[in-house]
Amino acid sequence: MKKLIAMLLALVMVLGLAACGSSTPTETEAPAATGAAGETQAAANTPAGEGRVYYLNFKPEADAALQELAALYIEQTGVPVKVVTAASGTYSDTLTAEMAKSEAPTVFNIGNMSGLKDWDEYALDLTDTALAGELSTDDFNLYNEAGELKAMGHCYESFGIIVNTALLEKAGHSLEEITNFETLKAVADDIHARSAELGFDAFSASGLDSSSSWRFSGHLANMPLAYEFRDDGVVEQPATITGAYMDNFRSIWDLYITDTSADPKSLSTSTADESKAQFTEGKAVFYQNGTWEYAGLLEAGMNSEDLAMIPIYCGVEGEEEAGLCSGTENCWAVNSQVSEADQQASLDFLYWLVTDEVAAQKMVDTLGALPFKSAPEPTNVFLADGNRMLEEGKYTVAWAFNHTPNVDSWRATVVTALAAYSADPTDANWEQVVSAFVDGWAIEYNMVNG
Amino acid sequence: MAKSKRSVNLVQRPIRRFAPIFILPTFLAFVIGFVWPFLQGIYLSFCSFNTPKDAKWVGFSNYVKAFQDPGFANAFWNTAAFAVVSIILINVVAFFIAFALTQKMRGANLFRTVFFMPNLIGGVVLGYIWSMIFDGILKNYGTYLTANGTYGFWGLVILVAWQQIGYMMIIYIAGLQAISEDMLEAARMDGATGRQTLFQVIIPNVMPSITTCTFLTLTNSFKMFDQNLALTGGLPSVIQDGAKVNITELLALNIYSTYNINKSWHGVAQAKAVIFFILVAVLAISQQAATRRKEVQQ
Numbered sequence: 001m002k003k004l005i006a007m008l009l010a011l012v013m014v015l016g017l018a019a020c021g022s023s024t025p026t027e028t029e030a031p032a033a034t035g036a037a038g039e040t041q042a043a044a045n046t047p048a049g050e051g052r053v054y055y056l057n058f059k060p061e062a063d064a065a066l067q068e069l070a071a072l073y074i075e076q077t078g079v080p081v082k083v084v085t086a087a088s089g090t091y092s093d094t095l096t097a098e099m100a101k102s103e104a105p106t107v108f109n110i111g112n113m114s115g116l117k118d119w120d121e122y123a124l125d126l127t128d129t130a131l132a133g134e135l136s137t138d139d140f141n142l143y144n145e146a147g148e149l150k151a152m153g154h155c156y157e158s159f160g161i162i163v164n165t166a167l168l169e170k171a172g173h174s175l176e177e178i179t180n181f182e183t184l185k186a187v188a189d190d191i192h193a194r195s196a197e198l199g200f201d202a203f204s205a206s207g208l209d210s211s212s213s214w215r216f217s218g219h220l221a222n223m224p225l226a227y228e229f230r231d232d233g234v235v236e237q238p239a240t241i242t243g244a245y246m247d248n249f250r251s252i253w254d255l256y257i258t259d260t261s262a263d264p265k266s267l268s269t270s271t272a273d274e275s276k277a278q279f280t281e282g283k284a285v286f287y288q289n290g291t292w293e294y295a296g297l298l299e300a301g302m303n304s305e306d307l308a309m310i311p312i313y314c315g316v317e318g319e320e321e322a323g324l325c326s327g328t329e330n331c332w333a334v335n336s337q338v339s340e341a342d343q344q345a346s347l348d349f350l351y352w353l354v355t356d357e358v359a360a361q362k363m364v365d366t367l368g369a370l371p372f373k374s375a376p377e378p379t380n381v382f383l384a385d386g387n388r389m390l391e392e393g394k395y396t397v398a399w400a401f402n403h404t405p406n407v408d409s410w411r412a413t414v415v416t417a418l419a420a421y422s423a424d425p426t427d428a429n430w431e432q433v434v435s436a437f438v439d440g441w442a443i444e445y446n447m448v449n450g
Numbered sequence: 451m452a453k454s455k456r457s458v459n460l461v462q463r464p465i466r467r468f469a470p471i472f473i474l475p476t477f478l479a480f481v482i483g484f485v486w487p488f489l490q491g492i493y494l495s496f497c498s499f500n501t502p503k504d505a506k507w508v509g510f511s512n513y514v515k516a517f518q519d520p521g522f523a524n525a526f527w528n529t530a531a532f533a534v535v536s537i538i539l540i541n542v543v544a545f546f547i548a549f550a551l552t553q554k555m556r557g558a559n560l561f562r563t564v565f566f567m568p569n570l571i572g573g574v575v576l577g578y579i580w581s582m583i584f585d586g587i588l589k590n591y592g593t594y595l596t597a598n599g600t601y602g603f604w605g606l607v608i609l610v611a612w613q614q615i616g617y618m619m620i621i622y623i624a625g626l627q628a629i630s631e632d633m634l635e636a637a638r639m640d641g642a643t644g645r646q647t648l649f650q651v652i653i654p655n656v657m658p659s660i661t662t663c664t665f666l667t668l669t670n671s672f673k674m675f676d677q678n679l680a681l682t683g684g685l686p687s688v689i690q691d692g693a694k695v696n697i698t699e700l701l702a703l704n705i706y707s708t709y710n711i712n713k714s715w716h717g718v719a720q721a722k723a724v725i726f727f728i729l730v731a732v733l734a735i736s737q738q739a740a741t742r743r744k745e746v747q748q
Contacts (some may be wrong), residue, residue, distance in 0.1 A: 092710070093710075096500070096501055099500075099501050100501040100502055100503055114712060117712070118500060118712055118713045119500075121500075121504070210683070265589070265592045265593070265594075266585070266589050266594060268585075268594045268595075268596055268597075269581075269582075269585040269589075269594055269595075406711050406712070408710070409687070409694060409707070409711065412683075412684075412685060412687040412696070413687045413688065413689065413694060415685075415687075416596065416685055416686040416687045416688060417688075419594070419596070419597070420597065420686075423592070423593065423594070423597070435689055436688075436689065439689050439692070440689060440694065443689065443692065443693060443694050444694065447694070447711060447715075448711065448712050448714070
């Protein structure tokens with residue numbers, strides 16, 4: 001009898017773990033996980049027979065604003081709007097879990113083309129909606145193979161090198177000097193050489209800890225990808241890449257890890273907070289990041305007049321004419337599998353978000369630039385810098401990394417190789433980076449499409 | 451006599467009759483929360499799906515893909531090696547600490563508490579803390595934890611040993627204390643050496659504890675997930691023979707990352723989970739059978 005019980009217990013334990021492995025993905029109820037996030041439930045005065053809106057939000061930093069707007073919308077129209085925010089880094093898990101429920105999200109985010117492949121069947125064709133009519137540009141939208149507008153880029157962001165202009169001037173240089181890779185290198189080398197005397201260095205730490213590595217495996221890696229795709233006329237996810245601009249990638253990476261106070265051997269453990277702190281505390285002049293950092297930098301006590309964003313230069317022919325890298329991973333999709341009333345309610349809500357004066361202002365303040373006709377101008381100086389460059393006729397460097405197949409996995413391989421190279425910068429180790437880039441791309445492409 | 455028997459029946463008969471009703475709530479909970487998801491999990495391993503609602507039957511192709519994945523094979527061998535090393539290390543060390551702490555020594559209770567404490571910390575927290583400790587140490591040698599698979603593997607072994615030794619120690623202490631003083635005294639009177647006492651009296655008598663502890667360490671090693679995720683996350687991630695392999699990934703983490711590739715891999719991850727279940731079930735049950743045979747009846 002004892003034996004039998006023990007066997008049964010053993011069986012129950014192993015069954016327990018298989019059930020864990022096999023049931024649907026973790027249902028992270030977002031509000032509990034993020035703390036800041038919350039749910040806004042419909043007021044009691046819901047008009048009967050109307051649709052509901054369930055907005056599954058992708059950006060934790062936009063949660064507070066969206067909750068406020070949802071409350072305002074409920075007050076004005078009585079339509080029930082629920083905003084749920086997925087905890088940072090858990091969006092796809094949350095989306096999968098929520099979509100399986102009967103009260104599924106009516107508005108959700110699709111990040112890029114591979115996201116669209118996964119969720120195409122769930123996304124409503126937005127082509128002839130009133131919302132689409134409000135768009136000021138088509139650049140940030142996602143179309144499926146049939147050419148239907150399935151996900152609408154509703155804000156865009158830019159990244160480049162953030163400069164502390166006060167420190168730059170203190171070192172005896174100015175922004176105007178920097179127009180391409182050679183001049184950037186000259187300025188950075190000079191600051192690095194005099195770092196002991198100046199009390200600050202050129203670049204903040206290029207940390208490869210997971211909190212920071214996306215700045216390089218994602219954003220910096222965009223440089224060789226974007227130029228290669230530009231030359232080859234690539235507009236869709238390619239099966240293979242050539243790595244034609246990998247030498248440029250090496251130049252800029254070498255600059256990042258040389259002209260800095262950070263030890264290149266310990267980059268794999270250096271975090272985003274460290275890097276940001278070096279910049280906000282005035283220990284570094286340059287800090288590669290995006291327009292979304294603006295509010296955080298002001299909060300950390302920096303002055304907006306001391307901040308500017310310049311393009312990432314890596315020694316490509318004609319890069320004097322380059323602007324910032326602009327694009328988006330924030331595309332609205334409306335769930336096609338909910339009732340028509342719900343779909344319409346969702347479209348109305350989104351339309352209100354970008355056309356209502358109060359709402360659009362709040363959206364701009366939170367999300368940066370909005371590609372909608374009636375949206376007000378952003379106050380963010382980085383976005384203003386980006387707009388100025390566009391007005392001067394400079395070209396936008398596209399977000400080529402949106403085409404990356406199996407993106408997290410591809411980046412992990414690149415980060416592994418970059419960390420090894422930084423600790424020991426030999427040609428052989430750079431070959432590993434190139435292999436992670438080029439061979440890794442083909443492998444991940446086959447994984448995803450095979 | 452007859453009267454008391456009748457009164458027992460009077461009480462027992464209604465209870466027996468209504469037994470199913472008493473069992474029902476728990477049974478329903480078990481079916482809803484456990485049996486049904488488990489069966490659905492097996493069904494989904496034969497399907498292509500994004501959410502469980504849109505599952506389409508595809509037969510064995512998920513299993514074929516799972517077996518062809520070099521990352522899965524790598525994770526399997528990692529897990530096997532990890533299980534062997536950690537089972538031996540944890541049980542041997544835990545046994546000797548327990549042995550030492552059951553001798554009459556001062557502060558034994560304090561030590562027991564201290565050794566048990568790591569077990570109270572969650573796996574993810576432990577993983578992050580230990581990754582900082584290891585990186586802090588390795589920094590002095592100009593390297594870092596995810597530089598190669600060896601550091602990551604032994605790092606995980608150290609972490610898990612540190613976490614689990616205290617727990618197994620408690621089980622061994624209970625086992626050791628259950629050995630009757632008479633038996634040990636008899637061994638002493640018969641002139642048994644310390645070594646003989648240990649191997650021929652003590653160990654056979656704590657065999658039930660050994661069964662329990664090896665079972666727990668075996669299943670824990672195979673199910674290892676949070677510590678693996680937080681310590682190295684499977685890194686370094688390299689290209690080997692034209693395929694992507696996460697060098698320090700164990701089985702559970704491999705299943706998780708497979709699921710996250712995209713929707714065409716959801717079913718494959720599901721198939722891997724079923725293979726994983728069968729593997730752990732077979733191992734755990736045969737281990738139980740093997741060590742039980744060595745137990746002595748008291």
